[in-house]
Amino acid sequence: MTAAQPAPPPTTTPDEAARFADALRARCRERRVPALSAAVGRAGEVVWTGTAGWAPSGPRTAFRIGSITKPMTAVAVLRLAAAGRLRLDDPVGRHVADAPAPDATVAHLLTHTAGLPAEPPGPWWERHGAGSWDELVASGVEPLWEPGERHHYSNLGYAVLGRLLEEAHGRSWDAVLQVEVWTPLGMTATGRTPSGEAAAGYAVHPDADAVLAEPVAAYGAMGPAGEVWSTPTDLVRFGSWLVGAGGDDGDGVLPLAWRRRMAAPRAVVDDGTPFTAAWGLGVSVHHGPGEGGRPGRRTVGHGGSVPGFTATLRADPATGDVVAVCGSSTAGFGDAAFLLDLLGGPGAASASASAGAAIAADPDALTLAGTWYWGPVPHTLTPRPDGLLALGASGGVDTRATVFSRAGDGSWVGVEGGYWLGERLRVVGRGTAAEALDVGTFHFTRAPYDPATAVPGGVDPAGWRAVPGLTPADDDAVG
Incomplete structure (x- = not known):
């Protein structure tokens, strides 16, 4: 690194x-x-x-x-x-x-x-x-x-x-x-x-x-x-x-x-x-x-x-x-x-308080940045300018949004916000690569229910299958 x-x-x-x-x-x-x-x-x-x-x-x-x-x-x-x-x-x-x-x-x-x-x-x-x-x-x-x-x-x-x-x-x-x-x-x-x-x-x-x-x-x-x-x-x-x-x-x-x-x-x-x-x-x-x-x-x-x-x-x-x-x-x-x-609005880091500040505070945080899926729901993990990690659902209001600080054992602990306040975020992986996250026992993966990780309860071997018409066309949507 x-x-x-x-x-x-x-x-x-x-x-x-x-x-x-x-x-x-x-x-x-x-x-x-x-x-x-x-x-x-x-x-x-x-x-x-x-x-x-x-x-x-x-x-x-x-x-x-x-x-x-x-x-x-x-x-x-x-x-x-x-x-x-x-x-x-x-x-x-x-x-x-x-x-x-x-x-x-x-x-x-x-x-x-x-x-x-x-x-x-x-x-x-x-x-x-x-x-x-x-x-x-x-x-x-x-x-x-x-x-x-x-x-x-x-x-x-x-x-x-x-x-x-x-x-x-x-x-x-x-x-x-x-x-x-x-x-x-x-x-x-x-x-x-x-x-x-x-x-x-x-x-x-x-x-x-x-x-x-x-x-x-x-x-x-x-x-x-x-x-x-x-x-x-x-x-x-x-x-x-x-x-x-x-x-x-x-x-x-x-x-x-x-x-x-x-x-x-x-x-x-x-x-x-x-x-x-x-x-x-x-x-x-x-x-x-x-x-x-x-x-x-x-x-x-x-x-x-x-x-x-x-x-x-x-x-x-x-x-x-x-x-x-x-x-x-x-x-x-x-x-x-x-x-x-x-x-700027809530959650928007200042222009000058960009990723550079986060790198200086904790470079390892950058390897965890980006999109993670809790089941099928996308979440974004964002390194903050003060070296903390913010985890929240991508788009919309998220009552579980939580900010994590580095703990002494290499994990992260929720220090601000909602559902995971006081809970642990642990990195799951082989070697130095982060394959998954364990957040208060919840399993987060880089792809929805990634079968390459140890998803609790397993993943249907048939995998994801297409269902025509599941997403309605605009003219079928109920207004």
């Missing part, structure tokens, strides 16, 4: 860059945002940045990102779990003695199912500011539900998780994130306060061309829920790492297996509409509607909103495409999906 060739660095074409810039300017005008800043990532690299609006900003201008702070807090908590210092099913009172809802587990807090109110008692903390942990505890927080009863988004829950980090490490929650998350991931413009140029936040009058400067309040114990400043470039780095778009180089921060656990839906968002969103461990999981019979795009990320600022981070685990947008308006700009949609 020839040695793998280095993959070309991911890029954008001039046409793509122009589309991103036009879309950003259009969104800025439509939503009347003083400043918008955006970045796009492919295959673990930032490939485009842009700004729009009348308020000055540049790629390194920091914006307050509100609740996108939460997945960063979650990563630091999950590092404790990965190190064996706590369990996700531990009651939080075991680690924070004076926590509200002490019987709620760490997982309940991460998934907004602890039963806590959305906000702490007192004035609007995001604009007025919030006090210390002792003041928060003394304010008399009362749970609304029993732990695990239902999903209810709670900023309070992340204040508790931030306190857990402080108790575990003996230093402030943001100092923990600086050492354990931001610095290792190269997020040099991210912090509890801006390290350089910072955008000003405004409220834009809904009926006049007028703005009002918003205060930048100190959030005290509520900081772990939404006080961080960052840039779209740093957020794309974080999002790319979160979905493993750059491979598993970030395992030192949190192993990829744990990041996949973060992104697994655990709590459905029931707001009275058809379910399209859920919560994992510190991240939101959205599944938009598909078009033309295609499955919708699933994204992982978070949104953020505090007076004067909104931000969105969305990452597509299937393609490794990531977008982040930050704005300086209280009313916001919508979702960052308007940029993600310019990167």
Whole structure:
């Protein structure tokens, strides 16, 4: 087998860059945002940045990102779990003695199912500011539900998780994130306060061309829920790492297996509409509607909103495409999906994240690529840019579609998706040639029921026979 060739660095074409810039300017005008800043990532690299609006900003201008702070807090908590210092099913009172809802587990807090109110008692903390942990505890927080009863988004829950980090490490929650998350991931413009140029936040009058400067309040114990400043470039780095778009180089921060656990839906968002969103461990999981019979795009990320600022981070685990947008308006700009949609449909790898990247990640995967038949049904096995294998029915929506990662014994294990999640994909063959696949005991062959392989139950020796008229002519079809 020839040695793998280095993959070309991911890029954008001039046409793509122009589309991103036009879309950003259009969104800025439509939503009347003083400043918008955006970045796009492919295959673990930032490939485009842009700004729009009348308020000055540049790629390194920091914006307050509100609740996108939460997945960063979650990563630091999950590092404790990965190190064996706590369990996700531990009651939080075991680690924070004076926590509200002490019987709620760490997982309940991460998934907004602890039963806590959305906000702490007192004035609007995001604009007025919030006090210390002792003041928060003394304010008399009362749970609304029993732990695990239902999903209810709670900023309070992340204040508790931030306190857990402080108790575990003996230093402030943001100092923990600086050492354990931001610095290792190269997020040099991210912090509890801006390290350089910072955008000003405004409220834009809904009926006049007028703005009002918003205060930048100190959030005290509520900081772990939404006080961080960052840039779209740093957020794309974080999002790319979160979905493993750059491979598993970030395992030192949190192993990829744990990041996949973060992104697994655990709590459905029931707001009275058809379910399209859920919560994992510190991240939101959205599944938009598909078009033309295609499955919708699933994204992982978070949104953020505090007076004067909104931000969105969305990452597509299937393609490794990531977008982040930050704005300086209280009313916001919508979702960052308007940029993600310019990167192609679900399951379509980015132009620059082509087979070259897959070769660099795992050249053996290419020998398995292509069409395989489960009985008579064709499936496509596709090496992904991140070195994983995606298996799904050829054409149409496939509820069994699964993504596999290389396991230590040479097999592959399902790590994302449907029917074969957690199951093994094993190569069956003589020597180095792959004659068949065993996927959770199901037999896949290069031809329908290939008699040259050990098809369970055998194959009729008479083989396939023609049946005239089995496929109706167009004028015989029932409309």
